[in-house]
Every structure is written in structure tokens, then in C-alpha cells.
Amino acid sequence: MTKFFTLLSREIRSYFYSPIAYIVLVFFLLVSGVDFYFQVSFMNQRAVEYSVQEAFFNSVFFWFAFVLIFPLITMRLFAEEFKLGTIEPLMTAPVRDLQVVLAKYFGALIFYVILWIPTAFYFVIFQAVTHEPAGSSTGAYLGSYLMLVLLGMFYISIGCFASVLTRNQIVAAIISFAVITLLFFFGLVQFILLDVGSETRQLLGYFSAIEQMGTLSRGQIDTRPIVLYVSMTIVMLTFTYQAFQSRKWRL
């Protein structure tokens, strides 16, 4: 367990060694800040039936930035170690493959959570300035951030898997971006393809991140996405672990 934390701490620190962390942080704050500003301005001009908090987590801006950050966070995880050859000293140290995979995964997940922390202050500041609550209830905040963590868990596990497949970071980024975007569009099919059967559309609706975010950000904690994303994450991490082990036989 000590070794896991040693690995984990290096993974988290390694984001901050490279400019990637700062660029992603700035890019993300910029986009989410502009998103927040736009939502508030929009609501100032007309009457709407949702809160600032709901609007923030359901805007086009938000989703646009959202799918972009995962390839950026995950592309280097394994690919860089393969490319630089640092995988050799790493795996000849007495560590288990599983420890390495989990340390890399949780390192990325923790960095992702760090990325979101500043956005919580938007709501605090909003409340301080306007003396109006930004969200309809505490549950709405919890629900939104729960959904963020769930989606993050799953999408980062996809990025992990993409990175373990190649020694080229760009290839890893393209794979994870394509898969995540496709999954995301999958959830949109129910709004677009009106000629498919209602069962199919309902089924696809279960996978719709937008739909789920809509529900959770209102404060309705639905357990179905929790089960879906936790189990999908475990599946992707199992794939990652298997692919990581297979390197020995491919060498």
C-alpha cells in the first residue's frame, strides 16, 4: 500500500512538473468562467425556470470543454513511459502491475477533481455578490458534482486504456477523444434520430450523459448512472490492466 501511495504521489506531482497541468487548468478556468458569465448574463435578460447552477452544468460550453480535457489528462499516462523507456526502471522495481495501473488512474482522477475545485467558488462568489442562491438546493450541488466525478471516472478509464495501447501520446489522445465523443453522441441519438423505435431511443437515453446531468443537477440522485459508470469504469480498468500485462508478451 505504501508503494501505491509512492506511485500515486509521483503521478499527481508529474502533472505539475510539465506545463500540461497549468495549460489545462488555465484553459479550463477560462472556458468555465466564460460559460458562467454567459449563463448569468442570459438569465439577467429573461425569466427562466432553472437555477444558475443548473444552467452552468448543462450548457453547450460546458460539454464542449468537458470532452476535451480527458485526452489531455490521460494521453501521457502510459504512452510517455513506453516512449521514454522509463517503464523499464519502473517495472523492474518491486511493484505490481496493478499498483501501477491504479496509481496512474487515480492520479489522473485526482488531478481531474483538482481541476473542478475552483468552479465551486463561482457559486460562492455569486451568492456573496447577489445575495441569491445559485442553486436550488444542496442536493443539486451534490448531484452535479457527483455526476462530474462519475463521468470523470469512466472517461479517464477510457483514456487510460487508450494510453496503454500505444507509445505515441497523440495516438492515445485521438483514440480517447474519438471514443469519448462517440459515447457522448450516443446519448444524443434519442433527440436526433426520430425514426428509430421508441424502445431503442429509451435504451440509448440511459447512456445519455446530458440526460443524466439534467436529472442530477436538479438534485434528483438517480442510482442508475452510479451503477452504470462505476461498473463501466471497472470494466475499462480491467482492460487496461490486461493490456498493460500483455506488453511482456509483445516485447
Added chain:
Amino acid sequence: MIKVENLTKRYAGQTAIENLNFEVGKGEIMGFLGPNGAGKSTTMRILSSFMPPTSGRASVAGYDIFENSLQARTHLGYMPENVPLYKDMRVTEYLEYRAALKGVPHRRMNERVGDVKELCGLKEVEKKLIGALSKGYRQRVGLADALVHEPDLLILDEPTSGLDPNQIRQVRELIRNLGRQHTILLSTHILPEVEMTCSRIIIINRGKIEACDTPENLVSQMRTATGVRLEARAGNDDGIEELKKIPGVKDVSLTTDGDWQVFSLRAEAGADVRPEVFRLASDRRWAVRELSQRKATLEDVFVEITHADEV
């Protein structure tokens, strides 16, 4: 300390090493020689549990590298070829990370990391980014990393490649000192280095062990044995025929240097024919300006063993 039995590794369609068998005893410095692509790195990567063999067994410090890989890895320090390092970490930080990874307890961390920095001459660069270090310093960081958990066994893959002569000398000195407490398996292309540091040598070619002995024995067992050079004016005598009559001389060849004749004699292993050659020359009143023996070197052994099938 290392025991290798019938170790074989095949990559897609090609055999990297085939049926290797050798042992390295405690306290030995074993040199691993062979041309590029002979299978040295493959063997070392297998021993360090980086990749599994296709068949065969190997154990390190009594632990099977496959069944007890973690224990085996705990007991060995491995320095890969070209020393890949995290370039964005600082020297001390990297060594502390590696020490923790290899199970050095927290209370001994400062002591161990301090010791290896001292030993490998890294004190003056301890706060620098590894990416900013010269090749020689990076090599030393790799060595410090291999040593930080006080392993019983060191496996060093070309520890002196890419270094300048001064650095090579420093690293060689370091390895020789380490040999007092550690068992070492090292690979290299620099033959004088092996002769100076290693107690035994394995020569590997095309995945097979061609020779395994002490450097002295390898040299003395060479088929070409020793050569004697005689520069003389033999006048009207047939020098070649006369010299061939000397017992122990196997072969004589002749070249000329101006009006001097240069005879190259090949003598049987262990035989010193120089006194006989001198007597012959003085009996016949040949003018002699040089009589010398050329000792076979490890380089001759290496070339003979690894080129025999190509030439």
C-alpha cells in the same frame, strides 16, 4: 546469486537467446560480453523481471524470477541500457522516489539517498533537474538508483556506454569498489574494462554462450596462442625453414621492411620460443633489431569467438 537454466527467449520468428546456462556466485563480478544483438540485454531484462523468458528458469538471490518476481526484484538493482529517467524530476527527489518504491523504510531514507549521492558523486547536482544533467551524470543517477536499496546483486547494462574516457575510469573505479560488497553482472563493449574489473567473463554470440571463464584462462586457452615477432637480416639463409625447425613453432610468415625481414611466428600455447629463436639467430650471425612476444588479449579472444563463423 544468479542461476540460469536453459533460458530461451524467442521474439516473433527469431531466437534472441537459446538454452543459456550459467551461474554467478556471491561476490563475483561477472562480465557479459558479446557483439550487438547477441542477446546480452535480453538476458539482463529477463533476469530483472522486465520480460518473461519463452522457456527455462532463472533465479536471483534464491528467488525464482517468475514465481517470486517481487522478492527477486527487491534483491537486485538494475540499470537499463541508456538509463531512462524522468527528466522532469530533481536528482534527490528522484532517488527518494525510487528508494520508497524499492521499499527503503522512511527512517533510513535520508541516510540511504545521502550515501548513494556521495558514492556516485552526485552531491553537486542534487538539486538539478535530471533533464539538465550531462550524460555522465545521468549514468551516475542510474547507478545510484540501482544501489539505493542496498541490493545483493547489481545488473548493469552497459554502464559506461557514451561516457568519455575520464568518466569511464571513474565508473570503472566505482564498480570495482562496489564489487567488494555486491555481486555484479555487467555488460560492456570495452574489453580492457572487463579485464580490469571482472573476475569471470561470459562471451555470448547469437544467443548462445561461447565461453565462460576467468579472463586469464580465456586468454591462455586461445587457439592462436602467442605470437613472436623477429626483425632480422637472415642473409642468404632461408629464415622461414630454419625457424620452423624450432620445437613449439607452428607457423612462420614473412614480410619485409626495407632490407629487413620481419618474421611472424605462431607458437603453441604456453610455449616461449624466444630463447631458441635468439640462439638460432646468433648461431647463424643474423643481424637482429627486434625480438618480441605479443601476448594475446581478451580482444583476440573476443574476435576469434564471435567472428569465427562469419569470416
